[in-house]
Amino acid sequence: MAIYSTNEFKAGLKIMLDNDPCAIIENEFVKPGKGQAFNRVKIRNLKTGRVIERTFKSGESLEGADVADVEMQYLYNDGEYRHFMVPETYEQYQIDDKTVGDVRIWLKEQDICIVTLWNDAPLAVTPPNFVVLTITETDPGVRGDTSGGGGKPAKLESGAVVRVPLFVQTGEIIKVDTRTGEYVSRFKE
Protein backbone atom coordinates (compact mmCIF):
# COMPACT_ATOMS: atom_id res chain seq x y z
CA MET A 1 0.00 0.00 0.00
CA ALA A 2 1.07 3.56 -0.66
CA ILE A 3 2.48 5.79 2.07
CA TYR A 4 0.98 9.24 2.47
CA SER A 5 2.70 12.26 4.03
CA THR A 6 0.78 14.90 6.02
CA ASN A 7 0.76 17.27 3.05
CA GLU A 8 -1.18 14.64 1.07
CA PHE A 9 -3.88 14.29 3.76
CA LYS A 10 -6.82 15.50 1.70
CA ALA A 11 -10.45 15.02 2.71
CA GLY A 12 -11.54 11.53 1.73
CA LEU A 13 -8.09 9.94 1.78
CA LYS A 14 -8.21 6.51 3.43
CA ILE A 15 -5.34 5.68 5.76
CA MET A 16 -4.45 3.17 8.48
CA LEU A 17 -4.26 4.53 12.00
CA ASP A 18 -3.77 2.34 15.09
CA ASN A 19 -4.48 -0.69 12.88
CA ASP A 20 -7.91 0.61 11.88
CA PRO A 21 -8.94 1.95 8.47
CA CYS A 22 -9.78 5.64 8.69
CA ALA A 23 -10.81 8.49 6.41
CA ILE A 24 -9.38 12.00 6.55
CA ILE A 25 -12.11 14.59 7.07
CA GLU A 26 -10.10 17.77 7.53
CA ASN A 27 -6.43 18.70 7.70
CA GLU A 28 -5.22 22.02 9.10
CA PHE A 29 -1.60 23.14 8.83
CA VAL A 30 -0.51 24.77 12.10
CA LYS A 31 2.87 26.46 12.23
CA PRO A 32 4.31 28.95 14.63
CA GLY A 33 6.41 31.53 12.72
CA LYS A 34 9.47 30.23 14.53
CA GLY A 35 8.93 26.63 15.46
CA GLN A 36 7.77 23.16 14.57
CA ALA A 37 4.93 22.77 12.04
CA PHE A 38 2.04 20.44 12.87
CA ASN A 39 -0.96 19.07 11.07
CA ARG A 40 -4.18 18.98 13.05
CA VAL A 41 -6.23 16.27 11.39
CA LYS A 42 -9.87 15.25 11.82
CA ILE A 43 -10.21 11.56 11.11
CA ARG A 44 -13.16 9.19 10.96
CA ASN A 45 -12.54 5.65 12.11
CA LEU A 46 -14.33 3.66 9.42
CA LYS A 47 -14.89 0.70 11.72
CA THR A 48 -16.54 2.56 14.56
CA GLY A 49 -17.68 5.68 12.74
CA ARG A 50 -16.16 7.79 15.51
CA VAL A 51 -14.51 11.07 14.61
CA ILE A 52 -11.27 11.88 16.39
CA GLU A 53 -8.77 14.72 16.23
CA ARG A 54 -5.12 13.83 15.96
CA THR A 55 -1.94 15.83 15.55
CA PHE A 56 1.09 14.98 13.45
CA LYS A 57 4.42 16.62 12.94
CA SER A 58 4.39 17.97 9.39
CA GLY A 59 6.11 15.44 7.17
CA GLU A 60 5.07 12.39 9.18
CA SER A 61 3.39 9.72 7.10
CA LEU A 62 0.79 6.99 7.36
CA GLU A 63 0.07 3.89 5.34
CA GLY A 64 -2.86 4.04 2.96
CA ALA A 65 -5.87 1.77 3.58
CA ASP A 66 -7.36 -0.42 0.87
CA VAL A 67 -10.86 0.94 1.24
CA ALA A 68 -13.43 1.17 -1.55
CA ASP A 69 -17.04 2.32 -1.73
CA VAL A 70 -19.03 -0.08 -3.90
CA GLU A 71 -22.66 0.23 -5.03
CA MET A 72 -24.57 -2.92 -4.08
CA GLN A 73 -28.16 -4.03 -4.13
CA TYR A 74 -29.66 -5.14 -0.83
CA LEU A 75 -31.13 -8.61 -1.39
CA TYR A 76 -32.53 -10.08 1.82
CA ASN A 77 -32.06 -10.76 5.52
CA ASP A 78 -31.59 -14.41 6.53
CA GLY A 79 -31.91 -13.64 10.23
CA GLU A 80 -28.18 -13.70 10.83
CA TYR A 81 -26.74 -11.83 7.84
CA ARG A 82 -27.91 -9.22 5.38
CA HIS A 83 -27.04 -10.15 1.81
CA PHE A 84 -25.90 -7.65 -0.80
CA MET A 85 -24.95 -8.05 -4.44
CA VAL A 86 -22.82 -6.07 -6.86
CA PRO A 87 -25.26 -5.66 -9.80
CA GLU A 88 -22.56 -5.75 -12.50
CA THR A 89 -20.76 -8.88 -11.31
CA TYR A 90 -23.48 -10.64 -9.26
CA GLU A 91 -20.82 -10.99 -6.57
CA GLN A 92 -22.50 -11.34 -3.18
CA TYR A 93 -21.47 -10.18 0.28
CA GLN A 94 -23.05 -11.16 3.59
CA ILE A 95 -22.89 -8.55 6.33
CA ASP A 96 -23.69 -9.08 10.02
CA ASP A 97 -25.99 -6.76 11.97
CA LYS A 98 -23.17 -5.28 14.00
CA THR A 99 -21.43 -4.06 10.84
CA VAL A 100 -24.68 -2.84 9.30
CA GLY A 101 -25.32 -0.90 12.52
CA ASP A 102 -28.08 1.66 12.98
CA VAL A 103 -28.77 2.01 9.27
CA ARG A 104 -30.50 -1.40 9.30
CA ILE A 105 -33.82 0.39 9.88
CA TRP A 106 -33.61 1.95 6.40
CA LEU A 107 -32.77 -1.16 4.41
CA LYS A 108 -35.35 -2.17 1.84
CA GLU A 109 -34.93 -5.10 -0.46
CA GLN A 110 -33.70 -4.17 -3.93
CA ASP A 111 -32.52 -0.69 -2.90
CA ILE A 112 -29.03 0.26 -4.03
CA CYS A 113 -26.75 1.02 -1.07
CA ILE A 114 -23.09 1.90 -0.76
CA VAL A 115 -21.05 -0.82 0.90
CA THR A 116 -17.62 0.23 2.12
CA LEU A 117 -15.10 -2.59 1.73
CA TRP A 118 -11.76 -2.82 3.52
CA ASN A 119 -9.45 -5.43 2.03
CA ASP A 120 -12.64 -6.72 0.37
CA ALA A 121 -14.41 -7.19 3.73
CA PRO A 122 -17.55 -5.12 4.44
CA LEU A 123 -16.90 -2.27 6.84
CA ALA A 124 -20.07 -0.19 6.66
CA VAL A 125 -23.32 0.22 4.76
CA THR A 126 -24.69 3.57 3.65
CA PRO A 127 -28.36 3.53 2.60
CA PRO A 128 -29.68 5.77 -0.21
CA ASN A 129 -30.29 9.38 0.94
CA PHE A 130 -34.00 8.88 0.29
CA VAL A 131 -35.95 5.67 0.76
CA VAL A 132 -39.57 4.87 -0.02
CA LEU A 133 -41.26 2.75 2.65
CA THR A 134 -44.76 1.58 3.59
CA ILE A 135 -46.29 2.57 6.93
CA THR A 136 -47.21 -0.57 8.84
CA GLU A 137 -48.62 1.10 11.92
CA THR A 138 -49.76 4.57 12.96
CA ASP A 139 -52.64 6.08 14.97
CA PRO A 140 -55.61 7.21 12.87
CA GLY A 141 -55.34 10.93 12.16
CA VAL A 142 -57.74 13.60 13.29
CA ARG A 143 -60.42 14.38 10.69
CA GLY A 144 -60.02 17.61 8.78
CA ASP A 145 -56.36 18.04 9.58
CA THR A 146 -54.32 18.84 6.50
CA SER A 147 -50.71 19.39 7.24
CA GLY A 148 -48.42 21.15 9.68
CA GLY A 149 -48.76 20.85 13.43
CA GLY A 150 -47.26 18.26 15.74
CA GLY A 151 -47.46 15.05 13.74
CA LYS A 152 -47.41 11.50 15.12
CA PRO A 153 -45.10 8.50 15.11
CA ALA A 154 -45.43 5.93 12.31
CA LYS A 155 -43.77 2.55 12.12
CA LEU A 156 -42.39 1.59 8.71
CA GLU A 157 -41.96 -1.80 7.04
CA SER A 158 -38.21 -1.69 7.61
CA GLY A 159 -38.63 -1.20 11.35
CA ALA A 160 -37.88 2.53 11.46
CA VAL A 161 -40.18 4.89 13.36
CA VAL A 162 -40.54 8.40 11.93
CA ARG A 163 -42.75 11.39 12.71
CA VAL A 164 -45.39 11.90 10.01
CA PRO A 165 -48.19 14.48 9.57
CA LEU A 166 -51.53 13.54 11.14
CA PHE A 167 -53.21 12.95 7.77
CA VAL A 168 -50.87 10.13 6.75
CA GLN A 169 -52.38 6.68 7.38
CA THR A 170 -51.36 3.06 7.82
CA GLY A 171 -50.70 1.39 4.47
CA GLU A 172 -49.55 4.58 2.77
CA ILE A 173 -46.13 4.82 1.15
CA ILE A 174 -43.87 7.67 2.18
CA LYS A 175 -40.47 9.08 1.26
CA VAL A 176 -37.95 9.53 4.11
CA ASP A 177 -34.55 11.23 4.29
CA THR A 178 -32.25 8.62 5.85
CA ARG A 179 -29.62 11.21 6.84
CA THR A 180 -32.00 13.04 9.17
CA GLY A 181 -34.62 10.34 9.71
CA GLU A 182 -37.30 12.84 8.66
CA TYR A 183 -40.48 12.38 6.65
CA VAL A 184 -40.27 14.12 3.26
CA SER A 185 -43.58 13.46 1.50
CA ARG A 186 -46.23 10.95 0.58
CA PHE A 187 -45.06 8.84 -2.34
CA LYS A 188 -47.24 8.43 -5.41
CA GLU A 189 -46.28 5.69 -7.82
Next chain:
Amino acid sequence: MFPVLKNNSVLQTSGAEITWRPTCNIADLRLRAQLLAATRAFFASRSVLEVETPVLAPATGTDPQLAFFETHYQFGKEQQTLFLQTSPEFAMKRLLAAGSGSIFQICKAFRNGEAGRFHNAEFTLLEWYRIGFDLSQLMEEVAQLFGCWFATYQPLRPTQKNTYSEVFKRYTGLDALCFDFEAYSTYALAQNLTDAVRICGHEHSLWLDFLFSLQVQPHLGSNHLEMVYAYPACQASLARLNQQDSRIAERVELFMHGIELGNGFFELNDADEQEQRFENEQALRRQKKLPSVAKDLKFLAALQSGLPDCAGIAIGLDRVLMLLSGNESIEHVLSFSRYRV
Protein backbone atom coordinates in the same frame (compact mmCIF):
# COMPACT_ATOMS: atom_id res chain seq x y z
CA MET B 1 -17.77 37.89 -19.30
CA PHE B 2 -16.35 34.36 -19.21
CA PRO B 3 -14.34 33.46 -22.28
CA VAL B 4 -15.88 30.85 -24.50
CA LEU B 5 -13.43 28.03 -24.95
CA LYS B 6 -13.68 25.91 -28.02
CA ASN B 7 -12.84 22.25 -27.86
CA ASN B 8 -9.78 22.68 -30.01
CA SER B 9 -8.55 25.70 -28.05
CA VAL B 10 -4.98 25.58 -26.82
CA LEU B 11 -6.34 26.70 -23.46
CA GLN B 12 -8.24 23.48 -23.09
CA THR B 13 -6.32 20.89 -21.11
CA SER B 14 -7.68 17.52 -20.11
CA GLY B 15 -11.23 18.73 -20.62
CA ALA B 16 -11.20 21.20 -17.71
CA GLU B 17 -11.40 24.94 -18.14
CA ILE B 18 -8.24 26.73 -17.05
CA THR B 19 -8.82 28.84 -13.98
CA TRP B 20 -7.01 32.06 -14.78
CA ARG B 21 -8.98 34.34 -12.50
CA PRO B 22 -7.52 35.86 -9.33
CA THR B 23 -8.22 34.24 -5.97
CA CYS B 24 -9.15 37.59 -4.41
CA ASN B 25 -11.87 39.95 -5.52
CA ILE B 26 -11.22 43.43 -6.86
CA ALA B 27 -12.33 45.11 -3.61
CA ASP B 28 -9.57 43.27 -1.76
CA LEU B 29 -7.00 44.44 -4.31
CA ARG B 30 -8.02 48.01 -3.43
CA LEU B 31 -7.85 47.21 0.27
CA ARG B 32 -4.29 45.98 -0.18
CA ALA B 33 -3.32 49.17 -1.99
CA GLN B 34 -4.84 51.23 0.85
CA LEU B 35 -3.01 49.18 3.47
CA LEU B 36 0.32 49.67 1.68
CA ALA B 37 -0.29 53.42 1.30
CA ALA B 38 -1.30 53.78 4.97
CA THR B 39 1.79 51.85 6.06
CA ARG B 40 4.14 53.99 3.98
CA ALA B 41 2.50 57.18 5.28
CA PHE B 42 2.81 55.91 8.87
CA PHE B 43 6.56 55.37 8.55
CA ALA B 44 7.15 58.51 6.47
CA SER B 45 5.59 60.58 9.27
CA ARG B 46 8.08 59.00 11.68
CA SER B 47 11.07 59.46 9.37
CA VAL B 48 11.67 55.73 9.04
CA LEU B 49 13.40 55.13 5.71
CA GLU B 50 11.92 52.72 3.19
CA VAL B 51 14.53 50.32 1.78
CA GLU B 52 14.75 47.39 -0.62
CA THR B 53 17.12 44.46 -0.22
CA PRO B 54 17.70 41.52 -2.59
CA VAL B 55 15.17 38.70 -2.61
CA LEU B 56 17.84 36.37 -4.02
CA ALA B 57 20.91 35.88 -1.85
CA PRO B 58 23.81 33.41 -1.63
CA ALA B 59 23.15 32.87 2.09
CA THR B 60 20.02 32.09 4.06
CA GLY B 61 18.95 31.44 7.64
CA THR B 62 19.96 28.28 9.49
CA ASP B 63 16.61 27.94 11.33
CA PRO B 64 15.81 24.20 11.07
CA GLN B 65 12.08 25.01 11.07
CA LEU B 66 12.27 27.05 7.87
CA ALA B 67 12.53 25.31 4.52
CA PHE B 68 13.89 27.49 1.73
CA PHE B 69 13.72 27.66 -2.05
CA GLU B 70 17.05 27.12 -3.78
CA THR B 71 17.76 28.52 -7.23
CA HIS B 72 20.71 28.35 -9.59
CA TYR B 73 22.31 31.38 -11.13
CA GLN B 74 24.22 30.76 -14.32
CA PHE B 75 26.22 33.19 -16.44
CA GLY B 76 28.65 31.52 -18.79
CA LYS B 77 30.91 29.43 -16.59
CA GLU B 78 29.89 31.33 -13.47
CA GLN B 79 27.51 29.30 -11.36
CA GLN B 80 26.09 30.12 -7.98
CA THR B 81 23.42 28.76 -5.68
CA LEU B 82 21.05 31.52 -4.62
CA PHE B 83 18.26 31.28 -2.08
CA LEU B 84 14.92 33.06 -2.10
CA GLN B 85 14.85 34.88 1.23
CA THR B 86 12.79 33.47 4.08
CA SER B 87 12.94 36.99 5.55
CA PRO B 88 14.93 40.19 4.80
CA GLU B 89 16.38 40.24 8.30
CA PHE B 90 20.09 39.69 7.60
CA ALA B 91 20.27 42.18 4.74
CA MET B 92 18.38 44.84 6.70
CA LYS B 93 20.67 44.39 9.70
CA ARG B 94 23.66 44.91 7.40
CA LEU B 95 22.10 48.24 6.38
CA LEU B 96 21.61 49.14 10.05
CA ALA B 97 25.23 48.26 10.82
CA ALA B 98 26.28 50.47 7.89
CA GLY B 99 24.53 53.46 9.48
CA SER B 100 21.18 53.56 7.65
CA GLY B 101 19.23 54.65 10.75
CA SER B 102 15.71 53.26 11.31
CA ILE B 103 14.39 51.45 8.23
CA PHE B 104 11.35 49.57 6.96
CA GLN B 105 10.69 47.31 4.03
CA ILE B 106 7.66 45.75 2.39
CA CYS B 107 8.80 42.69 0.48
CA LYS B 108 8.08 39.12 -0.55
CA ALA B 109 9.39 36.27 1.57
CA PHE B 110 9.37 32.59 0.64
CA ARG B 111 8.97 29.50 2.79
CA ASN B 112 9.00 26.13 1.14
CA GLY B 113 6.35 23.57 1.99
CA GLU B 114 4.06 25.95 3.85
CA ALA B 115 0.47 25.70 2.70
CA GLY B 116 -2.82 26.08 4.49
CA ARG B 117 -5.56 28.50 5.44
CA PHE B 118 -3.00 30.91 6.88
CA HIS B 119 0.01 29.98 4.80
CA ASN B 120 1.14 30.59 1.26
CA ALA B 121 4.70 29.70 0.26
CA GLU B 122 5.20 33.23 -1.12
CA PHE B 123 3.88 36.01 1.10
CA THR B 124 4.28 39.70 1.88
CA LEU B 125 6.20 40.85 4.92
CA LEU B 126 6.41 44.26 6.50
CA GLU B 127 9.64 44.40 8.45
CA TRP B 128 11.05 47.37 10.33
CA TYR B 129 13.84 48.26 12.70
CA ARG B 130 14.00 51.14 15.17
CA ILE B 131 17.39 52.34 16.31
CA GLY B 132 17.47 53.05 20.04
CA PHE B 133 14.10 51.39 20.72
CA ASP B 134 13.74 48.65 23.30
CA LEU B 135 11.07 45.98 22.99
CA SER B 136 8.40 47.90 24.91
CA GLN B 137 8.85 51.01 22.75
CA LEU B 138 8.56 48.87 19.64
CA MET B 139 5.40 47.22 21.00
CA GLU B 140 3.91 50.67 21.54
CA GLU B 141 4.62 51.61 17.94
CA VAL B 142 3.10 48.33 16.71
CA ALA B 143 -0.10 49.11 18.65
CA GLN B 144 -0.24 52.55 16.99
CA LEU B 145 0.24 51.05 13.53
CA PHE B 146 -2.57 48.54 14.10
CA GLY B 147 -4.76 51.37 15.37
CA CYS B 148 -4.09 53.26 12.15
CA TRP B 149 -4.77 50.18 9.97
CA PHE B 150 -8.01 49.16 11.62
CA ALA B 151 -9.43 52.60 12.54
CA THR B 152 -11.58 52.97 9.44
CA TYR B 153 -12.68 49.33 9.19
CA GLN B 154 -13.37 47.92 12.63
CA PRO B 155 -12.33 49.76 15.78
CA LEU B 156 -10.23 47.46 17.96
CA ARG B 157 -10.56 47.02 21.68
CA PRO B 158 -7.43 48.06 23.58
CA THR B 159 -4.26 46.11 22.92
CA GLN B 160 -3.35 43.53 25.54
CA LYS B 161 0.21 42.72 26.54
CA ASN B 162 1.03 39.57 28.46
CA THR B 163 4.14 37.54 29.04
CA TYR B 164 4.44 34.10 27.46
CA SER B 165 4.44 32.56 30.94
CA GLU B 166 1.20 34.34 31.87
CA VAL B 167 -0.78 33.16 28.84
CA PHE B 168 0.74 29.68 28.97
CA LYS B 169 -0.25 29.35 32.63
CA ARG B 170 -3.71 30.81 32.01
CA TYR B 171 -4.68 28.29 29.33
CA THR B 172 -2.71 25.18 30.33
CA GLY B 173 -1.91 25.67 34.02
CA LEU B 174 1.70 24.76 33.20
CA ASP B 175 4.97 26.55 33.85
CA ALA B 176 6.48 27.48 30.47
CA LEU B 177 9.93 28.30 31.82
CA CYS B 178 10.48 25.12 33.77
CA PHE B 179 10.05 21.87 31.81
CA ASP B 180 8.40 19.14 33.84
CA PHE B 181 7.77 16.10 31.63
CA GLU B 182 5.33 14.56 34.13
CA ALA B 183 3.22 17.68 34.39
CA TYR B 184 3.29 18.40 30.65
CA SER B 185 2.38 14.86 29.59
CA THR B 186 -0.32 14.48 32.27
CA TYR B 187 -1.90 17.71 31.07
CA ALA B 188 -1.73 16.60 27.41
CA LEU B 189 -3.40 13.27 28.14
CA ALA B 190 -6.12 14.94 30.21
CA GLN B 191 -6.79 17.19 27.17
CA ASN B 192 -7.01 14.16 24.91
CA LEU B 193 -3.87 15.24 23.03
CA THR B 194 -2.83 11.63 22.52
CA ASP B 195 -0.01 12.48 20.09
CA ALA B 196 1.84 14.91 22.35
CA VAL B 197 4.24 12.48 24.03
CA ARG B 198 4.99 10.64 20.78
CA ILE B 199 5.75 13.91 18.96
CA CYS B 200 7.48 15.94 21.66
CA GLY B 201 9.35 13.35 23.70
CA HIS B 202 11.58 15.19 26.14
CA GLU B 203 12.20 18.29 24.01
CA HIS B 204 11.02 21.32 25.95
CA SER B 205 10.92 23.63 22.93
CA LEU B 206 8.83 21.15 20.94
CA TRP B 207 6.37 20.84 23.82
CA LEU B 208 6.07 24.62 23.92
CA ASP B 209 5.41 24.76 20.15
CA PHE B 210 2.84 21.98 20.45
CA LEU B 211 0.91 23.24 23.48
CA PHE B 212 1.11 26.91 22.55
CA SER B 213 -0.13 26.29 18.98
CA LEU B 214 -2.98 24.00 19.98
CA GLN B 215 -4.06 25.15 23.43
CA VAL B 216 -3.02 28.77 23.88
CA GLN B 217 -2.89 30.57 20.54
CA PRO B 218 -6.55 29.95 19.55
CA HIS B 219 -7.63 32.06 22.56
CA LEU B 220 -5.41 35.05 21.85
CA GLY B 221 -6.69 38.37 20.57
CA SER B 222 -10.45 38.10 20.14
CA ASN B 223 -11.23 41.44 18.49
CA HIS B 224 -8.11 43.09 19.82
CA LEU B 225 -4.40 42.91 19.25
CA GLU B 226 -2.66 40.69 21.76
CA MET B 227 1.08 40.87 22.26
CA VAL B 228 2.88 38.01 23.95
CA TYR B 229 6.40 38.85 25.08
CA ALA B 230 9.20 37.46 27.25
CA TYR B 231 9.53 34.15 25.41
CA PRO B 232 11.31 31.23 27.07
CA ALA B 233 15.04 31.39 26.27
CA CYS B 234 14.90 28.14 24.28
CA GLN B 235 12.67 30.03 21.81
CA ALA B 236 14.84 33.13 21.61
CA SER B 237 15.46 32.92 17.84
CA LEU B 238 17.32 36.18 17.07
CA ALA B 239 16.33 37.99 20.26
CA ARG B 240 18.57 39.08 23.09
CA LEU B 241 18.21 37.29 26.39
CA ASN B 242 16.79 39.37 29.23
CA GLN B 243 19.57 40.99 31.23
CA GLN B 244 18.01 40.29 34.62
CA ASP B 245 16.55 36.86 33.86
CA SER B 246 18.39 34.66 31.36
CA ARG B 247 15.44 32.21 31.28
CA ILE B 248 13.56 34.63 29.05
CA ALA B 249 14.24 36.29 25.71
CA GLU B 250 13.33 39.80 24.52
CA ARG B 251 10.94 38.50 21.89
CA VAL B 252 7.34 39.46 21.12
CA GLU B 253 4.66 37.85 18.99
CA LEU B 254 1.39 39.42 17.80
CA PHE B 255 -1.96 37.66 17.68
CA MET B 256 -5.47 38.53 16.57
CA HIS B 257 -8.40 36.10 16.42
CA GLY B 258 -5.99 33.31 17.32
CA ILE B 259 -3.85 34.02 14.25
CA GLU B 260 -0.17 34.84 14.53
CA LEU B 261 0.57 38.11 12.75
CA GLY B 262 4.12 39.06 13.61
CA ASN B 263 7.31 38.39 15.45
CA GLY B 264 9.73 40.94 16.90
CA PHE B 265 12.92 41.12 18.89
CA PHE B 266 15.13 43.38 20.87
CA GLU B 267 17.81 42.44 18.42
CA LEU B 268 20.75 40.29 19.36
CA ASN B 269 23.88 42.21 18.36
CA ASP B 270 26.55 40.04 19.93
CA ALA B 271 28.36 38.48 16.97
CA ASP B 272 29.83 35.62 19.00
CA GLU B 273 26.50 34.62 20.48
CA GLN B 274 24.87 34.90 17.04
CA GLU B 275 27.53 32.61 15.57
CA GLN B 276 26.97 30.16 18.42
CA ARG B 277 23.20 30.13 17.69
CA PHE B 278 23.91 29.50 14.00
CA GLU B 279 26.13 26.57 14.95
CA ASN B 280 23.50 25.13 17.29
CA GLU B 281 20.95 25.31 14.49
CA GLN B 282 23.38 23.76 12.03
CA ALA B 283 23.88 20.88 14.47
CA LEU B 284 20.10 20.49 14.74
CA ARG B 285 19.87 20.42 10.95
CA ARG B 286 22.44 17.61 10.80
CA GLN B 287 20.61 15.72 13.55
CA LYS B 288 17.29 16.02 11.70
CA LYS B 289 18.99 15.18 8.38
CA LEU B 290 17.88 18.49 6.87
CA PRO B 291 19.82 20.22 4.08
CA SER B 292 22.91 21.90 5.51
CA VAL B 293 23.14 25.68 5.44
CA ALA B 294 26.30 27.78 5.67
CA LYS B 295 26.51 30.59 8.21
CA ASP B 296 25.89 33.99 6.63
CA LEU B 297 29.41 35.35 7.06
CA LYS B 298 28.61 38.84 5.74
CA PHE B 299 25.85 39.17 8.31
CA LEU B 300 28.19 38.00 11.09
CA ALA B 301 30.86 40.45 9.89
CA ALA B 302 28.30 43.26 10.05
CA LEU B 303 27.44 42.31 13.65
CA GLN B 304 31.15 42.20 14.43
CA SER B 305 31.61 45.72 13.13
CA GLY B 306 28.68 46.83 15.29
CA LEU B 307 24.90 46.68 15.04
CA PRO B 308 23.43 49.63 16.94
CA ASP B 309 20.96 48.74 19.72
CA CYS B 310 17.64 48.34 18.01
CA ALA B 311 14.31 46.55 18.07
CA GLY B 312 12.70 45.09 14.96
CA ILE B 313 9.61 43.22 13.91
CA ALA B 314 8.15 41.43 10.89
CA ILE B 315 4.41 41.33 10.24
CA GLY B 316 2.61 39.16 7.70
CA LEU B 317 0.61 41.69 5.70
CA ASP B 318 -1.53 39.08 3.93
CA ARG B 319 -2.85 37.88 7.27
CA VAL B 320 -3.53 41.47 8.36
CA LEU B 321 -5.48 41.97 5.13
CA MET B 322 -7.36 38.75 5.77
CA LEU B 323 -8.54 40.10 9.13
CA LEU B 324 -9.28 43.58 7.76
CA SER B 325 -11.45 42.15 5.00
CA GLY B 326 -13.05 39.44 7.15
CA ASN B 327 -11.81 36.65 4.90
CA GLU B 328 -11.47 33.12 6.27
CA SER B 329 -8.41 32.16 4.28
CA ILE B 330 -5.25 33.89 3.16
CA GLU B 331 -5.77 32.89 -0.49
CA HIS B 332 -8.76 35.24 -0.68
CA VAL B 333 -6.55 38.30 -0.24
CA LEU B 334 -3.81 37.16 -2.64
CA SER B 335 -4.10 38.12 -6.29
CA PHE B 336 -3.09 34.58 -7.17
CA SER B 337 -2.53 32.00 -4.45
CA ARG B 338 0.00 29.26 -5.13
CA TYR B 339 -2.75 27.07 -6.58
CA ARG B 340 -3.74 29.74 -9.09
CA VAL B 341 -0.40 31.28 -10.04
